[in-house]
Amino acid sequence: MRNDLAVSVHGLRKRYADVVAVDGLDLEIATGECFGLLGPNGAGKTTTIEICEGLNSADEGDVIVLGRRWATDERELRERLGIQLQETQLAEKLTVAETVRLFRSFYAKGRSIDDVIRLVQLDEKREGRVGKLSGGQKQRLAIACAIVGDPDLLFLDEPTTGLDPQSRRQIWDLVEEFKSTGRTILLTTHYMDEAERLCDRVAIVDHGKVIALGTPRDLIASLGGEQVVEFVLAHAGNGAAELTPESLRGLAGVSAARSRGEDHGTVWELQVAELHRTVPALLAELSRRDLHLAELRTHSATLEDVFVHLTGRQLRDE
Amino acid sequence: MSNIETPRPRRRFPSDSLVQLSSVRFKEFIREPEALFWTFAFPIILAIGLGIAFRNRPPEVVHIAVVGPSPAASRVAAAARADSGLAVEELSADSARVALRTGRVALVVLPQADAQLQYQFDETRPDARNARLLADNAIQRGNGRADVVTVSESHVRERGSRYIDFVIPGLLGMNIMGSSIWGLGYTIVDARRKKLLKRLVATPMSRAEYLVSYLISRIALLVGEVVVLLGFAALFFGVPVRGPILQLAVIVLASVFAFGGLGLLIASRARTIEGASGLMNVTMMPMWVLSGVFFSSENFPRAFQPLIQALPLTATNDALRASMLRGAGWSVIGPEIAILGAWSVATLLLALKWFRWR
Numbered sequence: 001m002r003n004d005l006a007v008s009v010h011g012l013r014k015r016y017a018d019v020v021a022v023d024g025l026d027l028e029i030a031t032g033e034c035f036g037l038l039g040p041n042g043a044g045k046t047t048t049i050e051i052c053e054g055l056n057s058a059d060e061g062d063v064i065v066l067g068r069r070w071a072t073d074e075r076e077l078r079e080r081l082g083i084q085l086q087e088t089q090l091a092e093k094l095t096v097a098e099t100v101r102l103f104r105s106f107y108a109k110g111r112s113i114d115d116v117i118r119l120v121q122l123d124e125k126r127e128g129r130v131g132k133l134s135g136g137q138k139q140r141l142a143i144a145c146a147i148v149g150d151p152d153l154l155f156l157d158e159p160t161t162g163l164d165p166q167s168r169r170q171i172w173d174l175v176e177e178f179k180s181t182g183r184t185i186l187l188t189t190h191y192m193d194e195a196e197r198l199c200d201r202v203a204i205v206d207h208g209k210v211i212a213l214g215t216p217r218d219l220i221a222s223l224g225g226e227q228v229v230e231f232v233l234a235h236a237g238n239g240a241a242e243l244t245p246e247s248l249r250g251l252a253g254v255s256a257a258r259s260r261g262e263d264h265g266t267v268w269e270l271q272v273a274e275l276h277r278t279v280p281a282l283l284a285e286l287s288r289r290d291l292h293l294a295e296l297r298t299h300s301a302t303l304e305d306v307f308v309h310l311t312g313r314q315l316r317d318e
Numbered sequence: 319m320s321n322i323e324t325p326r327p328r329r330r331f332p333s334d335s336l337v338q339l340s341s342v343r344f345k346e347f348i349r350e351p352e353a354l355f356w357t358f359a360f361p362i363i364l365a366i367g368l369g370i371a372f373r374n375r376p377p378e379v380v381h382i383a384v385v386g387p388s389p390a391a392s393r394v395a396a397a398a399r400a401d402s403g404l405a406v407e408e409l410s411a412d413s414a415r416v417a418l419r420t421g422r423v424a425l426v427v428l429p430q431a432d433a434q435l436q437y438q439f440d441e442t443r444p445d446a447r448n449a450r451l452l453a454d455n456a457i458q459r460g461n462g463r464a465d466v467v468t469v470s471e472s473h474v475r476e477r478g479s480r481y482i483d484f485v486i487p488g489l490l491g492m493n494i495m496g497s498s499i500w501g502l503g504y505t506i507v508d509a510r511r512k513k514l515l516k517r518l519v520a521t522p523m524s525r526a527e528y529l530v531s532y533l534i535s536r537i538a539l540l541v542g543e544v545v546v547l548l549g550f551a552a553l554f555f556g557v558p559v560r561g562p563i564l565q566l567a568v569i570v571l572a573s574v575f576a577f578g579g580l581g582l583l584i585a586s587r588a589r590t591i592e593g594a595s596g597l598m599n600v601t602m603m604p605m606w607v608l609s610g611v612f613f614s615s616e617n618f619p620r621a622f623q624p625l626i627q628a629l630p631l632t633a634t635n636d637a638l639r640a641s642m643l644r645g646a647g648w649s650v651i652g653p654e655i656a657i658l659g660a661w662s663v664a665t666l667l668l669a670l671k672w673f674r675w676r
Contacts (some may be wrong), residue, residue, distance in 0.1 A: 053520060054520075055516060055519070055520055055676060056676075075522065078520070078521060078522035079522045081520075083517070083520040083521075085513060085516060085517050085520065087512075087513045088512070088513045088514060088516070088517040089512035089513065089514060090514060090517075091342070091346055091509075091514065093345065093346045093349040093350065094342060094345065094346065098342060098345065101338060102338045102339070102342050103521060105333075105334045105335040105337070105338035105339075106335050106518075106521040106522050106523040107521070107522060108522070145517075149521070149522075
């Protein structure tokens with residue numbers, strides 16, 4: 001075991017009554033790293049992070065956190081971890097300061113209450129009741145409670161789910177602030193932009209397994225093209241039947257092609273390295289087959305595209 | 319200065335976290351207006367209502383009728399009026415029958431031939447039997463009967479034996495039970511439902527301190543509850559507190575632990591408020607009826623008494639009454655405290671064993 005690992009998980013399995021939540025998952029998170037577990041709802045992210053947090057038990061597998069095991073060192077681990085859970089509702093009748101002070105009192109050492117409240121930008125709400133805070137403010141308070149014990153390792157379970165864009169950016173700033181102090185973060189998310197912005201490395205999780213692992217940049221690069229072209233045909237002409245992923249792969253600069261059915265018709269998707277070569281070639285090919293475009297879009301490839309490439313499914317069902 | 323980390327100091331008592339947990343619990347309670355009402359105002363309103371309904375009235379005047387008019391009836395009526403506790407009317411035979419049937423009079427005296435009298439009354443009604451005794455006594459005396467023994471009367475109205483004296487300790491016991499069971503049960507299940515309990519056990523918080531903080535805040539609130547209710551009862555109804563305050567405090571503390579333990583036990587696994595409140599009602603309802611809150615538990619058959627006496631609310635109420643009303647000694651209070659102690663230990667152990675932290 002490398003002792004610069006903050007978290008090391010091997011062969012983790014967890015089964016609930018009728019579903020396998022985690023199915024042989026491995027993770028190695030280095031100290032000082034911000035690591036993201038990325039995956040759709042029900043992929044096993046929360047189960048995995050809760051086993052690492054010592055809040056859930058594994059059926060099989062080995063979990064080492066900060067060089068310690070939960071079975072023997074729970075007390076010490078609790079002192080050194082900061083945890084934000086997905087669904088916690090803090091006591092509504094208490095004020096922000098009272099809540100942070102309560103959490104601070106549990107730790108032998110930690111940060112000052114004033115510092116933490118300032119850090120999460122809740123100075124103005126200091127004496128305000130928790131029940132009166134907005135969703136973003138409540139989430140920042142939850143993070144304040146997670147960092148008030150000055151943890152070496154911070155767990156964030158979907159920290160920005162359900163928040164507006166501005167609140168999300170405030171949370172990101174907080175995470176980056178914590179990261180800049182050289183400590184480790186394990187976060188789960190189903191937002192690709194969040195993972196790309198915050199995480200040094202991500203593991204894409206699906207059906208309880210890691211299906212891809214690496215830096216966001218490497219994962220995107222693994223698609224073979226950094227750009228994505230999507231198009232929808234106006235109506236099925238004579239040549240439509242002959243339009244196959246194979247035929248599109250022959251076009252200049254296309255590394256992958258696939259189609260997926262959506263409400264408004266079949267969406268074709270191409271992974272391309274150089275837009276300026278592929279788009280003219282695509283247009284020429286369609287015109288040769290007498291096909292017309294209803295939609296044509298391009299975007300830089302994201303982790304979403306990586307997930308789609310690996311699973312054939314969208315990350316979020318929206 | 320050395321930069322070697324100092325060893326972690328031993329936890330002092332009370333630790334900062336215990337102080338914080340208890341004060342948070344206390345603040346959460348006093349910021350809940352409804353809870354304040356049910357804990358403090360409701361028992362007083364109930365006490366006022368019961369005090370008015372069961373207040374001690376001056377002795378009631380008993381209404382009787384004499385069937386007339388006739389010289390005999392007038393003589394009988396005059397003799398009966400010698401007793402100031404009797405209100406005597408002379409009525410025709412028909413009106414007297416109606417008055418008796420409707421309960422407006424308790425007794426009808428019917429003068430008959432040969433200077434004899436007939437008493438008509440419902441012998442199953444206590445007030446009617448009372449009227450017969452009073453009327454007969456007055457009429458016999460008026461006709462010259464002499465008492466053979468000389469008696470004198472001294473009227474006693476003892477504080478401590480009125481209904482309000484009986485009911486105030488019962489209300490106090492009921493209030494301790496309700497606020498302890500609800501106060502712990504509801505708050506803990508609510509914290510579990512909101513995943514706050516799970517969040518707390520994700521910190522180094524001591525679980526024992528978490529549970530103890532509930533008892534501490536409950537005891538702090540209870541000082542208020544007891545002072546308000548007993549102060550009110552003493553001031554407005556003159557309900558006595560004859561036993562030493564220390565004894566009262568011990569009884570109250572023992573019952574907080576017993577009911578707090580029950581509350582913890584009820585809350586130990588329930589995930590929803592609905593589930594927990596069902597359990598709380600099932601626990602409290604039988605005790606409201608059986609444990610002598612509004613009427614003495616002695617009214618239930620002898621066969622049930624061992625069970626009834628073992629209930630924590632019966633023990634609380636009996637101990638409170640013995641101490642407050644009779645100033646009974648520890649030999650009387652002790653066994654009740656022992657019952658409460660047994661409940662505390664049993665429920666706390668089971669609650670800790672079964673408690674669901676996540």
